[in-house]
Every structure is written in C-alpha cells, then in structure tokens.
Amino acid sequence: MELRSGRRLRSLPTPPPRPSRRPPGFPDGDGSDRISALPDEMLLEILVRLRCARAAAHTSGLSRRWRGLWKQLLELSFRDMSADAADAALFFLEVDIPDEHLGAALVSALLLAAARLEPADLVFSLWGNCKDGNFPFEIPCFERATSVKLDMVGLYLLPPAGAVEFPLLEKLSVVCCSVDTAELVRRCPRLRVFRIEVYPSEDVAAANRIKVHSPTIEDLAVVVKAVGVQLDSLDIMAPVLKRFSLRVNVAEDFTVSFSAPMVENIMWDCLCDQQNVGFGEKWRLHNLKLVMKEDVGVLRMHIFSEGELLPDRTFSQEIAQLPAFSVLKLHLQSKNHGIGALVSHLL
Secondary structure, eight states, X not given: OBOTTSOBOOOOOOOOOOOOOSOTTOOOOOSOOTTTTSXXXXXXXXXXXXXXXXXXXXXXXXXXXXXXXXXXXXXXXXOSOOHHHHHHHTSEEEEEEOOSOOOHHHHHHHHHHHXXXXXXXXXXXXXXOOTTTTSOEEOOOXXXXXEEEEEETTOEEEOOSTTOOOXXXXXXXXXXXXXXXXXXXXXXXXXXXXXXXXXXXXXXXXXXXXXXXXXXXOEEEEEEOSTTOOEEEEEEEOTTOOEEEEEEEEEEEEEEEEEOXXXXXXXXXXXXXXXXXXXXXXXXXXXXXXXXXXXXEEEEEEEEEXXXXXXXXXXXXXXXXXXXXXXXXXXXXXXXXXXXXXXXXXX
C-alpha cells in the first residue's frame, strides 16, 4: 500500500503457530469429551471426591453418559443441610446391587446398613443368584418404613428374631425370595398391600405354601413365575380384602382355603398340568381362570381329552374350592369323544 508521503507499507508474513504446551500425545481441543470416555470406575472416583451427594446427582445433567451414575456410589455425603432436608433426603432409599456373587452374610450386612438409615420407602434389589441362596438370614426391622420392596433372587428370608414387628409398614413386595408368608404377615399389623412373587425351594417347605391371615390387607397378589415350580397350597383369610390376584402353576396335591367376604376384584389363573383333575378316564383339566369384577364372576376352564386313568379329583371338587361365580366358559379339546356327559357333570 502506498501512502500520500510516497512511503509504501509492506505486509508482514504471518507468524508460524506457537508450539503447543500440552504433553506429547494429548490432542488439542477438538470438541470431544475425553472425561466421559473414561471407564465407570474412574468416573465414580471423580464423583466420590465431590464429597456432596447433591453435586454428584447434578452430574446426571452433563450428558447421557453421566446419567444415574451417582447411584452406584457406595458413599453419599450430605453437607450444609437442615434437619428437615436431611429427613426428606432419607425418606426414599433405593439399593441396587448388580453383583450376583455376594454371600448371604454380606447381603444381610447391607440390609442392616439400610435399616440404620431408617427410610420410609425402601427398594432393595440384588441381581442374579446369591451364593448362599438357601442359607436363612433375618430381615432387619425397618421401624419407619411404610413401603418396602425386597427383590433378591433365591434368598431365604426370615422375619426379625423375637416378636419384633414392622409397626408402620403398609405396603410390602417380596420378589423371587423364599419366605414364610404366614409369619411375615403376622409381623405387619398395618399391612394393606402385599405382593409375593414366590421362589419356592425344596429345602424350605414353608416357601411352597402361601398362608396369609390378616385383618388389614386390602390388596393381595401371589405370583409363581419360575419354570417347573408349583405351589403346594393357598390359605387366605382376609376379611377386608378387596383385590386378589393369583398366577401360579399348582402342584399335584394343591389345596385351597379362601375366605374374603368383601373381595370385589379377582384374577385367579392356575396352570393345572401337574394335577390329575378330571371326569372319567379321558377328560383332564389343563387351565383354570376365574375373573371377577363388580360382583360378576367368570370361570374359564380349558379341558383336554388326554387322560388314561381315573382322576384323583373331579371337576366338581375342584370348583367347590373357588369363590362364587356366575358365568362358566368351557374350552374343550376333544379327540372324537362325546362331550354330553362331561357338560352335564360340570353343570
């Protein structure tokens, strides 16, 4: 460029870029998230050093990689909290253990640690099978708890020693555990909702029998999901029960006692392959399902013609164990056998 004075300006060459002060092998900022690429163990070490449960939880907003990671911390620190805030923080406690190689003693210790926090709402989950599945251990007393869910595959649970009760417990869910339901329910004087997903054991006879006698239960669900596992007996006495659900495979000598005069809704679904219930030498019961809503009960019976010997119990004896119903639906699978005598017997 030439100025009025006749002087000319020259453009200076562009200086070379300054060498990076980063260590060799460490890339310059390229927009990628190097920290989130670290393994979980190192990220958890970072969260532990925050020394604050609230700050650790807030990292869930950084990215999907961090979401919920703080829940795996073995130590939570609450700082600068009022007594009311601390009480609210401990209102709900969820313990989720993905390790399937824990022994019953360690599981028991973790439950005791949870009980010391006195949560009002507890969810305790253990994935996989415990090494000492048939080794009995006590459930600690959760004095403040109004809701407890125990989801621990194959463990044998015992109520607290002595006459210790769960004084405030109103909702209880026991999933995939072996437990004496009669004794456990007796320890819960205010229980209103009870769900038991049975994990029967040949070594724990009481686990194969469901007995629930309670003056307070209003909602009861009994489920057996394990393949090849049958329920031996069902004994229900619940004067204020309103909703009942049963989904089980029943054993050959399955027995029922059911007393619930106020029940309004029933889902009763039993697979009966192991039983020898039928009529004559041919007809056998395969599945029995009773659905009751608004005082209208519908009984569905799936009956096959596949027997060869006389049955141990007749259809009428099986029906006599059930709550009252007003509609009967039959699903008959016949192999060129007459159905007149069978239908007459059922009616």
